[in-house]
């Protein structure tokens with residue numbers, strides 16, 4: 001990355017699964033220098049890991065930070081239920097020029113404006129778990145205070161763990177969460193159920209598991225790389241009257257997979273709405 005694209009200092013709040021994956025991607029891809037990552041992580045073993053492995057500045061609390069932050073991005077990567085305890089502690093660290101970036105599911109932009117200041121630049125992000133291997137997709141939504149440079153900074157930081165999309169209407173975040181945020185779990189369930197069906201039909205457990213996993217992974221990779229749409233890829237492997245066709249007649253029936261997934265996404269979206277209002 002060229003020097004003018006360096007995203008500046010990052011104050012990372014929480015280095016669990018997602019925060020840790022982000023830090024490791026930045027450092028391995030040289031998106032950012034280790035000396036520009038300041039980590040607040042109360043879990044001693046986790047902080048020690050990042051200190052020993054990458055020489056990061058680590059602190060147990062924000063009050064203990066004794067290094068300059070400049071126009072840092074303050075990235076909240078703690079559990080949504082910890083936000084009420086954590087976010088107000090950062091009020092003394094906010095000032096114009098600094099950017100708030102949050103990956104907490106269900107925590108709206110207005111929450112950060114309320115606790116940290118209406119004039120703060122805030123970006124809300126919804127990543128998903130394949131980010132842990134650099135294959136995530138993250139949807140971002142900015143408030144009106146966010147500059148073009150700050151949006152570019154977010155794309156650089158979040159782009160280190162996969163693809164990035166923007167939405168203007170924050171209301172859509174609950175649908176995004178229901179599709180891509182929770183979506184990996186639907187796919188894991190597909191692997192489990194496909195394997196189980198194979199076992200029920202006579203395959204050994206090991207073989208059924210391997211077939212189901214490689215089929216879903218391979219089909220996903222093909223759909224990602226192919227020029228054809230998923231619908232076209234499906235038609236291409238479905239001979240009239242053949243085996244795939246016999247299965248798809250069941251999966252694509254009125255009460256089949258389409259209607260099930262639709263109900264699942266509506267339920268997840270509704271739960272997201274309830275959680276963000278509670």
Ligand SMILES: NC(=O)c1ccc[n+]([C@@H]2O[C@H](COP(=O)([O-])OP(=O)(O)OC[C@H]3O[C@@H](n4cnc5c(N)ncnc54)[C@H](OP(=O)(O)O)[C@@H]3O)[C@@H](O)[C@H]2O)c1
Pocket residue numbers: 013014015016017018019020040041042043046077078079080082086103104105126127128129130181
């Ligand atoms: N994982 C995903 O796939 C995924 C997907 C989408 C969005 N997200 C969002 O990402 C955020 C983090 O999720 P996660 O799965 O990475 O959770 P996690 O593994 O539990 O990580 C949270 C980390 O923050 C630490 N922490 C707790 N209190 C803190 C404090 N006061 N200051 C600084 N750090 C603190 C935790 O330490 P302790 O363990 O000691 O409490 C833990 O290491 C959540 O808001 C979640 O909604 C995650």
